[in-house]
Amino acid sequence: MAAATPKPPGGPAAPAAGHVPKAAPPSGPPDPPPPGDKTAPAFIAGLQQTLPGAVTGVSYWVGDWTIIVVAERIVEVAEHLRRAAGAAFDMCSDVTATDWPPRAERFDVIYCLYSTRHRHRVRVKVKVADHQAIGSVTHVWPAANWLEREVFDMFGVTFEGHPDLRRILMPEDWQGFPQRKDYPLEGPGELLMENPIDWLKLRQAIDEADIE
Amino acid sequence: MFDTDELVLNMGPQHPSTHGVLRVVLRLDGEKVVDADVVIGYLHRGIEKLSENRSWTQIILLTDRMDYVAAATSNVGYCETVEKLMQLEVPRRARYVRTILCELQRIASHCLWVGTHAMDIGAMTVFLYAFRERELILDLFEDFCGARLTYNSMRIGGLPLDIPPGWDKKVLEFCRIMDSKLDEYEALLTHNRIWLERTRGIGVIDGEDAAGLGLCGPALRGSGIARDVRKDEPYAAYDELEFDIPLGAAGDTYDRYLVRMEEFRQSLRIIRQATEGIPEGPIVGKVPRLIKPAAGETYHAIESPKGELGFFIVSDGKSTNPYRFRVRPPSFCNLQGLRRLVRGHLVADVVALIGSLDIVLGEVDR
Numbered sequence: 001m002a003a004a005t006p007k008p009p010g011g012p013a014a015p016a017a018g019h020v021p022k023a024a025p026p027s028g029p030p031d032p033p034p035p036g037d038k039t040a041p042a043f044i045a046g047l048q049q050t051l052p053g054a055v056t057g058v059s060y061w062v063g064d065w066t067i068i069v070v071a072e073r074i075v076e077v078a079e080h081l082r083r084a085a086g087a088a089f090d091m092c093s094d095v096t097a098t099d100w101p102p103r104a105e106r107f108d109v110i111y112c113l114y115s116t117r118h119r120h121r122v123r124v125k126v127k128v129a130d131h132q133a134i135g136s137v138t139h140v141w142p143a144a145n146w147l148e149r150e151v152f153d154m155f156g157v158t159f160e161g162h163p164d165l166r167r168i169l170m171p172e173d174w175q176g177f178p179q180r181k182d183y184p185l186e187g188p189g190e191l192l193m194e195n196p197i198d199w200l201k202l203r204q205a206i207d208e209a210d211i212e
Numbered sequence: 213m214f215d216t217d218e219l220v221l222n223m224g225p226q227h228p229s230t231h232g233v234l235r236v237v238l239r240l241d242g243e244k245v246v247d248a249d250v251v252i253g254y255l256h257r258g259i260e261k262l263s264e265n266r267s268w269t270q271i272i273l274l275t276d277r278m279d280y281v282a283a284a285t286s287n288v289g290y291c292e293t294v295e296k297l298m299q300l301e302v303p304r305r306a307r308y309v310r311t312i313l314c315e316l317q318r319i320a321s322h323c324l325w326v327g328t329h330a331m332d333i334g335a336m337t338v339f340l341y342a343f344r345e346r347e348l349i350l351d352l353f354e355d356f357c358g359a360r361l362t363y364n365s366m367r368i369g370g371l372p373l374d375i376p377p378g379w380d381k382k383v384l385e386f387c388r389i390m391d392s393k394l395d396e397y398e399a400l401l402t403h404n405r406i407w408l409e410r411t412r413g414i415g416v417i418d419g420e421d422a423a424g425l426g427l428c429g430p431a432l433r434g435s436g437i438a439r440d441v442r443k444d445e446p447y448a449a450y451d452e453l454e455f456d457i458p459l460g461a462a463g464d465t466y467d468r469y470l471v472r473m474e475e476f477r478q479s480l481r482i483i484r485q486a487t488e489g490i491p492e493g494p495i496v497g498k499v500p501r502l503i504k505p506a507a508g509e510t511y512h513a514i515e516s517p518k519g520e521l522g523f524f525i526v527s528d529g530k531s532t533n534p535y536r537f538r539v540r541p542p543s544f545c546n547l548q549g550l551r552r553l554v555r556g557h558l559v560a561d562v563v564a565l566i567g568s569l570d571i572v573l574g575e576v577d578r
Binding site for chain 2: 026029032061063064090091092093094098099110112116119121123141142143144145146147154167169171178179183185
């Protein structure tokens, strides 16, 4: 066994031996283009024709199709996909987001759509910057109401025109957005993990100050 | 002549009929519900955040803690999503055993539902009957993997262990017992006048509204929409087995009850076919030692007892944990419909409607 390296007295703690610096975070999803032998479903071509300029890319990976859309036009695209006969996406399975901090538009908001008539699926993806609001699709699919609230709660993406944009899982007075990559896993501040008793005292002091 | 004031009534978070820690803020006019605000999050444990900091195999046991009355289904859903992301082939034997476990789990979950739903409305006997049969399923799971509630019963690429000798006989014996017990439940409820009065015409929703509102599973099929992931996007061994999708017509609480009662029978039918047809062969596919899917993302859904359980997973291709792990919980989306369903009904019906949506708060809040 190798001898432990002595700590420099009084100095800041040296990184532990064998500590591997983390690889730089990825700056975005790969979004591979469809291979040559795959033709995109007809409704994607229909969308590109009806709303020229709204679609910036089409991606295919392990059997799933993804349409990448300009953030400002998401509501138009949603309305089209809901109404167009060849698409008829009447169910919004999921609305979620991913966080890519190095990128300028750091969030991807992802809509998973399903059509009970045609039994097909598609994902719609928009890139959103921090503090940029995007249109809410609640009037297209009422199901998006809580799902968008969760994205707001966890990532801090705001949805314009949402009827009831409040936090849903976290307490109303919570600070920060837990699912962001720069939010620590152990919660607010290092103190909780390093010294739970001090953390508890601090919490109590804050609570008492609140009551007064 | 008289003015009535609206009364705000807090139901929960500690209320026996909310099946956990759900809070519903009701605005009442007399005994009629004018509006309801559903408050959730009391059981939020950050499973999504936690999973993004655990290795791919460690996540399986976290999925147990979401829908804890149907843990094996969540295990299957997660493992299949990773298999889809890695393009792994699962041996046929493993797919059959998965199907049997999923359907046993559906019966166990529906037993808990019929028991608690009936008890909420006032029928105590069904609760005791249904828990008696649920116990038999928990015994089968104990034989299979040693646990009774949180199973951790799946591995990426297959199963952790083969079925014990004689287990298939026990499963078939259970199917024989369950068949007759279902008639007992139905004798107590289906034509019971009190039951009919309490469930018929309560919380009516038509198919289009239900789909738009994101209802899924039996709650959606009760409104007459033939949407079942097992048929539409078959996974495990469902494409090789025969079964029907029961549909409701009226879209009320009674139809949702009938759909689930018929699902019991269809599940037994699937279990019988699968148990008799388990093929021989390996139980784990060719899985690399270190699970590290190539960079990419996918969404995969399965039909849990509550509805469409989806997993959206992003891999960055570099680390041994998912970059983004998202669960689309069926209970969360079904619970969203509660506000629409309770409007105009009486306070006592709120309890019937929560039961009729069949939610598990562990899954709603994650």
